Amino acid sequence: MEIANSFFNLGYLDSLSYKKSFIHRLDPRIKTIVTLTFVVTVVSFPQKELSGLLSFFIYPVFIIALAEIPLGFILKKLVIVSPFVLMVAIFNPFLDKTPVMELYGITITTGWISFLSIIVKFILTISAALLLIATTSFVGICEGLSRMRVPEVFVVQLMLLYRYIFVLVEEALRMVRARDSRSFGKKGRGIKTFINLAGILLVRTIHRADRIYSAMLSRGYSGTIPQKRTHRIRTKEVFYLIIWVGLFILFRKYNLSLAIGQLF
Amino acid sequence: MSHHIIEFKDVSFVYPDGTEALKDVSFRVVHGEAVAIVGPNGAGKTTLLMLMNGLILPTSGEVLVGEVPVTKKTLPEIRRKVGVVMQNPDDQLFMPTVGEDVAFGPINMGLPEEMVIERVDEALKKVGCLHLKDRPPHRLSGGQKKAVAIAGVLAMKPDILVMDEPSAGLDPRARKALINLLKTFHHSKIIASHDLDLVLELCPRCIVLNSGQVLADGKARDLLLDEKLIDRAGLELPLCVQNSGTQT
Ligand SMILES: Nc1ncnc2c1ncn2[C@@H]1O[C@H](COP(=O)(O)OP(=O)(O)OP(=O)(O)O)[C@@H](O)[C@H]1O
């Protein structure tokens, strides 16, 4: 596991999802729907809107607190993806120089506002998605999907992907290590060996797929994989869903952070 | 109890690429027998085991399980009778959790839910892994994976248990536990292994395979201690004999 960890940090995200908090125990379907509504409402904000978005931070903060997800981990992930978003957003301030207001002598332009708006939207949506994964075991997500009538082929694909990505990453890293330990710091004679390694990995994977299929047949596989059905949506969870969706719509319609700001 | 019999009649198998993996193999395993298949790498052990539950079908000759020939038509019946534990447990544990994986076979057999749960718990208890039921397989040690893979097959209550390299990758204690577990399985057992000491402990009978042919078939005690034969089969004497040999 330690190998997979150093590569994608998958192992850590995976281990978070086995905790047992209130959030973890919620039905995966409920969490998925809440996350989706969250993302859609956040994204639907107009480009030049900034203050209205701030109320939405309540959701990730709530989840992080209740599910005991280390804040540092989420922040680190956000930093890793941030260059891409900066690339997308960075042109706004240069393209749109209409001034909106003056703060301590600095002119703030619409461009800067939409730049910040993109960044905030990005922080919100990515952290919501990460938090969904960190609080829902993969089994749960698969179960949720299959019960929301996603075709079985996709669910089974996902399931097997999740099961074997760890095996595959380990195999790849073993091969890379074997190469490095025999190439004396010269990166194993460049691209040629790399292509060879990739080829071998592909062949091995095909063989493995063959053996897995054999194992499935040996145990009576006949085209359908039994899906677990353990969760049942409780009324408590329906309330959870209604409250969040209601709040998101409220935040979207009324700029609460501005209203609260004006109270003081 | 004729259904615990496996018979090979002049079986040959050629892989699609032309490799002749088995040549005219014939033998018969009767009810309750424990038989070891030994031979060096590439001897054809895995190929032989795959023929037993119809993962591959013979190029020529016939495989019978309890008087029923293994053909495309009889596969579901054959696979219910013959439980195969593969060489690499990672290939066998494909479900997201241990419990679901062990349940895979029984569910496919069409058992009702309560019975599936009962079988899963029983099989996991037998291999001492009940506490791992909700774990995903990628968070198990090698020995635990092996044990769970065996549970997955035991849960189907096969008449004949077939295992490929059961002790590979196990530490001495896990290996000992495995041997004790296999001793409790009283139906027919067929075990392919390089671990000749394990063979001596578990299997009274032994079939020696080399380059796809049966070199010898008889009492394990006699065959595995026959230095000439062992050498001809490209194997090494069991450690227990080697050690006592150096002492005297
Ligand atoms: N899928 C395949 N395609 C072509 N040839 C194969 C295939 N699988 C095995 N063989 C060949 O068939 C022969 C028997 O292989 P088999 O896997 O049965 O040996 P084995 O006795 O199980 O060896 P080991 O002890 O290494 O597991 C070998 O020569 C091998 O190279």
Ligand SMILES: [Mg+2]
């Ligand atoms: Mg083999």
